[in-house]
Amino acid sequence: MKRFEDTAKRCADRVREEQKVRLVSHIDADGLASAAIATKAIERAGIRVEVDFVKQLDELVLDRIGRSASGVVIFTDLGSSMIGEMAKYAFTPIILDHHIPPDVDSDTENFDFHLNPHFFGINGSYELSGSGVAYIFAQMLAENHENRDLADMAIVGAVGDLQDKKYRQLVGVNRQILEEASELGIISYEKDLRIFGRQTRPIQRMLQYSSEPHLPGITGDERGCLDFFSRVGISLKDADDMRWRRWIDLTPDEKQRIVSGLVEHCVKHGVDGVERLIGEVYTLSREPVGSELRDATEFSTLLNSTARYGEAQIGLRIAMGDREEAYKRSKELLREHRRNLTAGVNFVKETGITVLKNIQYFNAGDHIKETIVGIIAGMSVNTLSKENLPIVGFAKCDDGLKVSARAPYSLVKRGLNLADAITASAKEVNGFGGGHDIAAGGVIPENQMERFLVMLDEEVGKQIN
Ligand code: C5P
Ligand code: C5P
Ligand code: ZN
Numbered sequence: 195m196k197r198f199e200d201t202a203k204r205c206a207d208r209v210r211e212e213q214k215v216r217l218v219s220h221i222d223a224d225g226l227a228s229a230a231i232a233t234k235a236i237e238r239a240g241i242r243v244e245v246d247f248v249k250q251l252d253e254l255v256l257d258r259i260g261r262s263a264s265g266v267v268i269f270t271d272l273g274s275s276m277i278g279e280m281a282k283y284a285f286t287p288i289i290l291d292h293h294i295p296p297d298v299d300s301d302t303e304n305f306d307f308h309l310n311p312h313f314f315g316i317n318g319s320y321e322l323s324g325s326g327v328a329y330i331f332a333q334m335l336a337e338n339h340e341n342r343d344l345a346d347m348a349i350v351g352a353v354g355d356l357q358d359k360k361y362r363q364l365v366g367v368n369r370q371i372l373e374e375a376s377e378l379g380i381i382s383y384e385k386d387l388r389i390f391g392r393q394t395r396p397i398q399r400m401l402q403y404s405s406e407p408h409l410p411g412i413t414g415d416e417r418g419c420l421d422f423f424s425r426v427g428i429s430l431k432d433a434d435d436m437r438w439r440r441w442i443d444l445t446p447d448e449k450q451r452i453v454s455g456l457v458e459h460c461v462k463h464g465v466d467g468v469e470r471l472i473g474e475v476y477t478l479s480r481e482p483v484g485s486e487l488r489d490a491t492e493f494s495t496l497l498n499s500t501a502r503y504g505e506a507q508i509g510l511r512i513a514m515g516d517r518e519e520a521y522k523r524s525k526e527l528l529r530e531h532r533r534n535l536t537a538g539v540n541f542v543k544e545t546g547i548t549v550l551k552n553i554q555y556f557n558a559g560d561h562i563k564e565t566i567v568g569i570i571a572g573m574s575v576n577t578l579s580k581e582n583l584p585i586v587g588f589a590k591c592d593d594g595l596k597v598s599a600r601a602p603y604s605l606v607k608r609g610l611n612l613a614d615a616i617t618a619s620a621k622e623v624n625g626f627g628g629g630h631d632i633a634a635g636g637v638i639p640e641n642q643m644e645r646f647l648v649m650l651d652e653e654v655g656k657q658i659n
Contacts, residue, residue, distance in 0.1 A: 195314070195316075195367070197314055198309070198311065198314040198316065198330065199330065199334070201307075201308070201309050201314075202309055202327075202330045202331045202333070202334045203334040204306060204307065205288045205290070205307045205309055205331055205334070206331060206334035206335040207334075208266065208286070208288060208306075208307055209236060209239070209241065209266060209268070209288065209335065210239060210241070210335070211266075212241055212265055212266050213241060213242065214241065214242040214243070214244070214265070215236060215241060215242075215243055215244075215265065215266040215267070215268055216243075216244050216245075216246070216259075216263055216265075216266070216267045216268070216285075217229060217232060217233060217236075217243050217244070217245045217246070217267070217268045217269075217270065218245075218246050218247075218248060218251070218259060218267060218268070218269050218270070218272070218273075219232075219245065219246075219247055219248075219269070219270040219271050219272070219324075220247070220248070220249075220250075220270070220271040220272045220324065221247045221248065221249055221501035221502055221506050221565065222271075222354065222355075222497075222498055222501060222502065223350065223351060223354025223355070223493075223494035223495070223497040223498045223501075223509075224271050224323050224324045224325050224351035224352070224354045224355045224494075225247065225270065225271040225272070225324060225351075225501065226247075226351075226497045226500070226501055226506065226509040226510055226513050227323075227324075227325035227328075227347040227348065227350050227351030227354065227494075227497065227513050228270035228271040228290065228323075228324040228325040228327070228328040228351055229245050229247070229270055229271075229328075229510055229513070230325075230344075230347050230510055230513030230514045231325055231328040231329050231332050231341075231344045231347050231348060231351075232268060232270050232290065232328045232331060232332065233245055233510070233514065234332070234341070234344060234514060235328075235331070235332035235335045235336060235341050235344065236268075236335065238335075238336065238340065238341065239335050239336070245507075245510060246259075247501055247506035247507075247510075248272070249564075249565065250272065250635075250637070251269070251272045251273060251275065251276050252276075252593075252626060252637070253276075253279060256276050256279055256280065256283075259283075259285075260280070260282070260283030260284075260285065261283075263283070263284070263285040264284050264285055265285060265286065266285065266286050266287075266288060267285045267286070267287055267288070268287075268288045268289075268290065269287060269288070269289045269290065269291060270290045270291070270324055270325075270327070270328050271290075271291060271292070271293075271323075271324030271325070271327075271328075271351075272291055272293065272324075273287065273289035273290075273291045274289055274291040274293050274294075274295040274296075274308070274310050274312075275293060275295065275296055275628045277289065277295070277305060277308060286307070287307065288307040288309075289307065289308045289309060289310065290309050290324065290327045290328050290331050291309070291310050291318075291324060291327065292310060292311055292312070292318030292319075292322055292323055292324050292326070292327055293310075293318065293613070293628055293629055293630065294312055294318065294319075294611075294613045294614075294628065294629070294630060294631070295310055295312055295313070296617065296628070309327055309330075309331060310327070311327065311367070316366060316367055317366065318630070319357070319630035319631055319632055319633075320357045320358075320359075320360045320361075320365065320366065320368075320632075321357075321365060321366025321367055321368060322352075322357075322366060322367040322368055323348070323351045323352040323354075323355045323357050323368065324351060324355070325347055325348045325350070325351025325352065326348045326351065326352055326367055326368055326371055328348070328351075329341075329344055329345060329347075329348035329371055330367075332344055342374055342375075342378055343378065343380065345371050345372075345374050345375035345378065345380060345381065346375055346380045346381050346478050346480070346490075347513055348368075348371045348375075349364070349368075349371065349372060349375060349381055349476050349478075349490050350478070350490050350493045350494050350497070350513070351494070352364060352368045352371075353476060353490040353491050353494050354491075354494030354495075354497065354498065356572075356633075358473070358474065358476075360603060360632075361473075362388060362469075362470065362472070362473025362474060363383075363473055363474035364474065364476075372476070379479060380478065380479055380480055381476055381477065381478060381479060381490075382476075382477045382479055383474050383475065383476050383477070384474070384475060384477075385472060385473065385474060385475075386449075386472070386473075386474075386475045387441065387449070387452070387453060387456075387471060387472060387475075388406070388470070388471060388472060388473045388474075388475060389401065389404040389406075389441075389471070390403065390404070390491055390492070390495070391403065391440075391441070391492065392440070392441040392442060392475065392489055392492075393440065393441075393442055393483070393484055393485060393486060393488045393489045393492055394440065394484065394485070394486050394489075394492060395440060395441075396430065396438035396439065396440060397423070397428070397430065397438075397439055397440060397441055397444070397452075398416070398419045398420060398423060398430055398438075400440075400441060401413075401419045401422065402414065402415065402416055402419045405573060405576040405577050406470055406576055407460070407465050407466065407467045407468065407470050407471070407576070408465070408576055408577050409456065409459065409460065409463075409465065410463045410465065411459075411463070412456075412459065413577060414577070422455065422456075422459065423452075425455065426451045426452055426454075426455040427451065428444070428448055428451065428452060440484065442483065442484065453471070453472065456471055457471070475489070475490075475491075476489070476490035476491075477489060477490070478490065478493065481493075486528070487512075487517075487521075495528070495531070496509075496512065496524055496528055497509045497512065497513060498531065498566075498569070499524065499527045499528040499530065499531030499532075500512070500524055500527050502531070502563070502565040502566055503527060503530070503531070503563075503565070505523070505524075505527060507520075508520045508523050508524055508527070509524070512524055531566075534562075534563065534566060535566065535569065535570065535573065538558070538561075538562045538566060538567070538569075538570035538573075539570055539573050539574055539577065539578075541558060541561045541562060542556050542558070542570065542574040542578060542587075543574075543577075543578055545557075545558075547574065547578060547579050547585065549581055549583065550647065550651045551651055551655060552583060552584075552651050552652075552654040552655040552658065553583055553584050553585070553586055553599075553647070553650055553651050553654050554575075554579060554581050554583045554584070554585050554586070555585065555586040555587070555588065555647060556571075556574070556585075556586075556587055556588070557587075557588040557589075557643065558570075558587060558588060558589045558590075559588075559589070559590055560589070560590045561589075562587070562589045563589065564589040564590065564591040564596035567587040567588070567589040567596060567598045568587065568598030568599075568600065568633070568635055570587060571585050571586070571587035571598050571599065571600050572585075572600045572633075574587075575600060575602075582602055582604060582605070583605075584599055584600065584601040584602075584605065584610065584612060584654060585599065585600055585601075586598070586599045586647075586650065587599075588643060590640070591637060593637050594625070594637055594638055594639045594640045594642075595637065595638050595639070595640050595642075595643055596635070596636075596637055597616060597620065597625075597627060597635055597636045597637065597638060597646070598635045599612045599615075599616055599629075599633065599634050599635065600612075600632070600633050601631075601632050601633070603632065605658055606631050606632055608657075608658045609657045609658055610631065610654060610657050610658050611631040611657060612629060612630070612631060612632065612633060612634035613627070613628055613629040613630055613631060613634040614631075614653075614657070615634070615650055615653040615654050615657060616628070616629065616634040616635065616636045616650065617634075617636070618649070618653055619646055619649035619650040619653050620636040620637070620638050620646065622645070622646075622649050623638050623639060623642035623645050623646045623649070624638070624639055624642070625637050625638030625639060625642065625646070
């Protein structure tokens with residue numbers, strides 16, 4: 195950690211030499227949170243920042259940036275994979291990333307301003323997110339801990355990247371940041387039901403849409419949900435104002451009855467992984483009760499519903515504190531995002547998932563937007579597939595086919611590294627990719643799906659056998 199902080203300090207010192215910098219970030223919740231943290235910290239240091247968001251940093255995108263930039267360009271939540279290519283441009287790159295660098299064993303870390311946990315014995319898939327990296331950088335830019343108040347966004351980013359999924363709680367450096375946020379009183383954490391929508395959804399909807407684990411007769415089953423609540427004796431509406439009750443409206447005793455009922459239900463139906471129902475949840479104490487900003491997971495979904503639809507500046511403004519115009523607009527985007535997710539999962543359900551030897555896949559063509567096909571791959575695998583195999587989703591994009599892959603932890607334990615497998619297979623068909631062991635993505639030429647699948651199937655087989 196000391197070495198990591200030294201590098202963070204070097205990056206911060208370099209930024210202080212500038213009057214204005216550019217910042218480039220990724221279009222997901224962690225990317226937005228990263229950009230918000232870095233931007234605030236830099237502005238507080240009296241330096242101006244111009245922020246851009248990109249779907250991914252490929253050669254074309256880098257070239258567009260490289261041709262127009264001089265001075266310092268800060269990359270948050272991306273950049274490590276393109277470090278080699280950056281040398282040919284006039285700007286000075288500062289990289290605050292957490293994706294697996296393509297040559298993690300080489301000496302690219304010796305490059306002055308490359309802050310990536312993977313070089314420092316910290317695992318960037320679950321111990322530190324892009325926004326966590328930005329947070330450490332922000333601390334180095336401030337005197338007297340004045341940037342500690344940005345810790346809640348670091349938690350939103352980490353949770354947005356599902357970094358709390360492996361242990362059902364944040365660990366590693368993420369946990370240190372969590373403790374700082376908690377000491378400051380801006381985040382609280384507790385053990386609770388880990389189902390999406392605790393702040394905003396009527397409880398029956400919350401259960402109906404739960405997918406981790408899949409609850410037979412409850413997930414996706416409105417009637418089944420209502421039956422469940424009547425069985426455990428919980429009324430869905432408030433007796434006084436007849437409003438639908440949310441998880442946060444229930445008494446501790448009622449919550450306990452529901453949890454026990456769910457566990458019993460899972461045992462009865464032979465559901466694996468009942469323990470996944472319970473784990474840590476993160477509450478942003480400064481946000482209003484019942485708002486999607488109060489729960490870290492719901493906040494991250496709100497952010498995703500902006501940037502993944504070309505509205506990254508809206509998400510950035512919310513992550514930086516706007517609760518007026520940008521926040522209002524995001525509510526519409528959120529509704530649209532939810533509709534798209536439901537439609538996407540339904541599409542996969544109807545077309546089916548094809549199972550190969552070591553992987554399974556679906557091709558959404560242009561039925562699913564490339565920027566959310568990864569989320570849908572992750573959602574589908576829980577509800578639609580019994581196979582313990584990585585899932586790969588394809589969707590059309592401007593440059594060909596977008597690839598998004600997600601894996602179960604059991605396979606990562608056996609040696610699976612999706613970032614390596616996708617990168618290698620994509621390269622064979624003139625594409626590119628990257629990411630983490632557990633989740634990775636890329637782009638390949640449109641007519642190369644079959645060949646890519648053969649390569650990936652073989653590559654994954656080699657890793658896990
Ligand atoms: O680009 P970035 O690192 O920010 O994104 C990480 C991605 O990995 C997210 O889309 C997240 O949903 C996914 N992920 C996952 N399962 C995990 C951990 C991360 O699907 N257990
Ligand atoms: O796009 P998707 O959600 O599938 O991305 C999964 C992970 O792979 C993310 O961490 C993302 O940043 C990474 N990725 C990448 N290069 C790409 C596409 C995705 O590093 N071309
Ligand atoms: Zn990230």
